[in-house]
Structure formats: C-alpha cells, structure tokens
Amino acid sequence: MKPWKKPLKVGLVGATGVVGETFINILEEYALPISEFRPFASSQSEGQKLEVGGKTWTVQVLKPNCFDGLDMVFFSSGDDISKEWAPLAVKAGAFAIDNSNAFRMNADVLLLVPEVNGNLINESSKPQIIANPNCSTIQLVVPLKPLSDLFGIEDVTVSTYQAVSGAGLPGYDELLNQTKNFHQADHSFKAFPKQILFNCIPQIGSFGDDGFCTEETKIMNESAKILDLPNLNISAFTVRIPALNSHAEAVWVTLKKEVSKVDFTNALGNFDGLAVVDDDYPTPLEVSGEEPVFVGRIHQDKHNKKRWLMWVVSDNLKKGAALNGLQIAERLFS
Ligand SMILES: NC(=O)c1ccc[n+]([C@@H]2O[C@H](COP(=O)([O-])OP(=O)(O)OC[C@H]3O[C@@H](n4cnc5c(N)ncnc54)[C@H](OP(=O)(O)O)[C@@H]3O)[C@@H](O)[C@H]2O)c1
Known part of the structure; x- marks a missing residue:
C-alpha cells in the first residue's frame, strides 16, 4: 500500500x-x-x-x-x-x-x-x-474481471447464499434472537420476509414485475457497468441463508474460448484481491474478517467445455x- x-x-x-x-x-x-x-x-x-x-x-x-x-x-x-x-x-x-x-x-x-x-x-x-x-456484486466482479480480460465472457449465472449481516444490525440481531430462543415453535420476524432460523429465503429486496428481486437486479446491472460490458449476458438468483456474516456465490461462467484448468486458475490467482483455495473450499464462517475474495471448487462443466463453475466467498461487511x-x-x- x-x-x-x-x-x-x-x-x-x-x-x-x-x-x-x-x-x-x-x-x-x-x-x-x-x-x-x-x-x-x-x-x-x-x-x-x-x-x-x-x-x-x-x-x-x-x-x-x-x-x-x-x-x-x-x-x-x-x-x-x-x-x-x-x-x-x-x-x-x-x-x-x-x-x-x-x-x-x-x-x-x-x-x-x-x-x-x-x-x-x-x-x-x-x-x-x-x-x-452492492456487496454481492463486488465479490462477483473481482473474479470475472481477469476472466473477461484474458478469455472473454459469453455469459454468467450466479446463485447467492447471503448472510444476515447483509441486512444490517436488525438482520444480524434477528438471527441471534431466534437462535437464543430456538426451541420456540414460532419466531416473530421483521428484518426478513420469513423466519430465517432453520430456513433459507429466496428473496432479497422486493420483487419486480419481471420476477427478479431488487438484489438480483442490482447484481446484473452493476456487474455490467463495472466490467464495462453493457451487453453482459448475466442472470442472478439471490437467497438469504442463516449465516451470520460473509456471502457465498455459486457461479457458472461461459468463456469465449476453451482454456485449461491451470490457465483458468492462474488467471484468478494472479489477480489482485483474489485468493484461490485449491486444496479445500472457503466457507462464510472461515472467511469472515478476511480481506480477499476467495475462490474454490473450480471445475469445468460436463456438457460445455467453455463453461466453468466456481464457489466465491467474501466478507460482505469488509470487501463487500x-x-x-x-x-x-x-x-x-x-
Ligand atoms: N450490511 C452490508 O453487508 C452492506 C453491504 C453493502 C452495502 N450496505 C449498505 O450500507 C448501508 C448501511 O448498512 P448497514 O448494514 O450498516 O445498516 P445498519 O446496521 O442498519 O446501520 C444503519 C446506520 O444508519 C444510521 N442512521 C439511521 N437513520 C439515520 C439518520 N436519520 N441520520 C444518520 N444516520 C442514520 C444508523 O444509526 P442509529 O444506530 O442511530 O440508528 C446506523 O448507524 C445501507 O445502505 C446498506 O444497503 C450494507
């Protein structure tokens, strides 16, 4: 620095x-x-x-x-x-x-x-x-940038698993309170549209007429703007999960050309702010408090050799x- x-x-x-x-x-x-x-x-x-x-x-x-x-x-x-x-x-x-x-x-x-x-x-x-x-956009565009620069991107699909701290202190407190009183049959909820304890909720923000919720629209629009790819073909599906902090994303990215796993991994590993986890996979609990965007479970799609899957995890309060x-x-x- x-x-x-x-x-x-x-x-x-x-x-x-x-x-x-x-x-x-x-x-x-x-x-x-x-x-x-x-x-x-x-x-x-x-x-x-x-x-x-x-x-x-x-x-x-x-x-x-x-x-x-x-x-x-x-x-x-x-x-x-x-x-x-x-x-x-x-x-x-x-x-x-x-x-x-x-x-x-x-x-x-x-x-x-x-x-x-x-x-x-x-x-x-x-x-x-x-x-x-947006926090879920930030951790997505960091790995997409070197892939776009080096190989070109055809399309991106992302499914998120987002921690309650993304909804601020009220979200964080709601999960902690429900956890403290976990034996209760019913839990009141306010920060989220349904009980978050023992659950996952496929809604972050409100729904538009197109069926996408606001978090999904933010990820799609913001990624195109940041990557300077106005016609980026990207689809997002966002889910709140009962993790306290750090968001995870399963990402499918189709490149414009076939590359080897070594080239794909090196492209990510050499980029500022990214940490590739090869021997294990990162989880929200493990990366909380850390700075980089972590990428693990890199593997090639079975049906399309230009398509790759990866697991991207980062601290939403920190890098996000x-x-x-x-x-x-x-x-x-x-
Ligand atoms: N959490 C995340 O992961 C995340 C990530 C990216 C972006 N963001 C964005 O960051 C913003 C804050 O998020 P947060 O998660 O930190 O929320 P938060 O924990 O709910 O904190 C909200 C803050 O805003 C203050 N505030 C409320 N009304 C105010 C007013 N009239 N004047 C000045 N300050 C006021 C609150 O003060 P009091 O304590 O006095 O009420 C508190 O400090 C939101 O726009 C959110 O979308 C959050």
Missing part, C-alpha cells in the same frame, strides 16, 4: 451500523492518518462516544453545514439519507463515497471496485459522489462494503 499523502478529515454517516463499525475497525488496520473524525447517526445515537485514531469522537446528527472542512465522507445509512446528504458533502468540498444504492446506476457517477476499474480515479480527481457497489470504500479513498489520497 502506498503511504497516505496527508492527514485526513473524515466523516462517517451510519457510524453505529454494522458497516460503520467495520469501517472504523479498518481505519485502524490501514493506519489512515486522521486529523479529524466526524461520526453521524440517527438521533437515538447522538452523543455516543467512539474511539478512532487514539481519540474519542462524539456521534452527531446530520445538520446544515455538518460536512464543512471534511476531505471525504463515507455514507452508510441507506438510500434516502445518501440522496439528500451526499450531494451536500460534495458541495462542501468533500468526496462522498456512498455505500447505498442511491447513485450506483447514474450514468455520471462512478461505480468502483478498485481492483477492477479503479483506474477511473486518481489523486487529481475532483470531489464527487463515488458509489460503492467498508474495505472497498477505504480502497477507493486510497486511490484518492495515497
């Missing part, structure tokens, strides 16, 4: 959420030099104290001019808050790195996974909104959200 150019004044909207907490933890790991840290959350958390960079900072609510003087603001509080407040952060002269869905598909907003299309920004970029993709945001900051400020 290149050294940071200067001490930074950093805002974090959603500082008390699961992504916010992860962001704070990795600020320390990445040794970001912070001259000021301004955490924001809802009024219920106002006044809470947070430790960052060896100092204590007080959680504030959003108010006019609250971003004045900041270099960057990381937004992780949902679409509505980002829509209203991210443009104000830019107006105040800061980069707004937005973890919500609010701006991802806007033609004039960059949607970045640094290993894949980080070349679109550098230290001379002007303050703007930069969108962090906070770490990707910090890596965007790294491109801007180091």
Whole structure:
C-alpha cells in the first residue's frame, strides 16, 4: 500500500451500523492518518462516544453545514439519507463515497471496485459522489474481471447464499434472537420476509414485475457497468441463508474460448484481491474478517467445455462494503 499523502478529515454517516463499525475497525488496520473524525447517526445515537485514531469522537446528527472542512465522507445509512446528504458533502468540498444504492446506476457517477476499474480515479480527481457497489456484486466482479480480460465472457449465472449481516444490525440481531430462543415453535420476524432460523429465503429486496428481486437486479446491472460490458449476458438468483456474516456465490461462467484448468486458475490467482483455495473450499464462517475474495471448487462443466463453475466467498461487511470504500479513498489520497 502506498503511504497516505496527508492527514485526513473524515466523516462517517451510519457510524453505529454494522458497516460503520467495520469501517472504523479498518481505519485502524490501514493506519489512515486522521486529523479529524466526524461520526453521524440517527438521533437515538447522538452523543455516543467512539474511539478512532487514539481519540474519542462524539456521534452527531446530520445538520446544515455538518460536512464543512471534511476531505471525504463515507455514507452508510441507506438510500434516502445518501440522496439528500451526499450531494451536500460534495458541495462542501468533500468526496462522498456512498455505500447505498442511491447513485450506483447514474450514468455520471462512478461505480468502483478498485481492483477492477479503479483506474477511473486518481489523486487529481475532483470531489464527487463515488458509489460503492452492492456487496454481492463486488465479490462477483473481482473474479470475472481477469476472466473477461484474458478469455472473454459469453455469459454468467450466479446463485447467492447471503448472510444476515447483509441486512444490517436488525438482520444480524434477528438471527441471534431466534437462535437464543430456538426451541420456540414460532419466531416473530421483521428484518426478513420469513423466519430465517432453520430456513433459507429466496428473496432479497422486493420483487419486480419481471420476477427478479431488487438484489438480483442490482447484481446484473452493476456487474455490467463495472466490467464495462453493457451487453453482459448475466442472470442472478439471490437467497438469504442463516449465516451470520460473509456471502457465498455459486457461479457458472461461459468463456469465449476453451482454456485449461491451470490457465483458468492462474488467471484468478494472479489477480489482485483474489485468493484461490485449491486444496479445500472457503466457507462464510472461515472467511469472515478476511480481506480477499476467495475462490474454490473450480471445475469445468460436463456438457460445455467453455463453461466453468466456481464457489466465491467474501466478507460482505469488509470487501463487500467498508474495505472497498477505504480502497477507493486510497486511490484518492495515497
Ligand atoms: N450490511 C452490508 O453487508 C452492506 C453491504 C453493502 C452495502 N450496505 C449498505 O450500507 C448501508 C448501511 O448498512 P448497514 O448494514 O450498516 O445498516 P445498519 O446496521 O442498519 O446501520 C444503519 C446506520 O444508519 C444510521 N442512521 C439511521 N437513520 C439515520 C439518520 N436519520 N441520520 C444518520 N444516520 C442514520 C444508523 O444509526 P442509529 O444506530 O442511530 O440508528 C446506523 O448507524 C445501507 O445502505 C446498506 O444497503 C450494507
């Protein structure tokens, strides 16, 4: 990692959420030099104290001019808050790195996974909104990028197995509470459309008229944008499972040409941010807290020699959200 150019004044909207907490933890790991840290959350958390960079900072609510003087603001509080407040952060002269869905598909907003299309920004970029993709998109496009560059991609099919932390603190707490009271016949549920304990739910977000739910549409649209393959033939099916953290994806990718397993594996193994697991396979529990996108169970389809299957697992709070945001900051400020 290149050294940071200067001490930074950093805002974090959603500082008390699961992504916010992860962001704070990795600020320390990445040794970001912070001259000021301004955490924001809802009024219920106002006044809470947070430790960052060896100092204590007080959680504030959003108010006019609250971003004045900041270099960057990381937004992780949902679409509505980002829509209203991210443009104000830019107006105040800061980069707004937005973890919500609010701006991802806007033609004039960059949607970045640094290993894949980080070349679109550098230290001379002007303050703007930069969108962090959906967590399940991020871990998919990292392995697809070298395959696309080296062999070309005909089509992609992905089926996800997504942890409850992807639904924020309420999702995480719902599974823990149901687990504590597992002997009850009925469990109330709010964060998910059905009981998640002892279950899996083939719905993430709401359904559109086309039968796809919003998470599936995000994966398909965002992947095409990030990979700069507007006509990418991709189909996604998303499922919530009772894992606490880290998402897994079964991926079928058809290449434009036949390649050997060694070439396929080397293409992934040589790419920044990817870890190929050859002798075993990664699981959500094992990769939680880790940085890379892990790929295992690489094998060729029986009926189509250009088609490959792989199992892709990554920490949705880390590479799927906070770490990707910090890596965007790294491109801007180091
Ligand atoms: N979880 C993931 O894996 C993941 C991955 C990628 C993207 N995202 C996106 O990241 C965002 C946050 O997700 P999360 O999982 O961290 O959710 P979360 O755990 O529910 O946290 C939500 C955060 O937003 C804050 N907030 C709520 N109302 C607010 C307001 N009026 N003003 C300022 N802050 C407010 C909350 O503060 P209080 O604690 O005070 O309520 C909390 O800090 C969402 O847009 C989500 O789609 C999440």
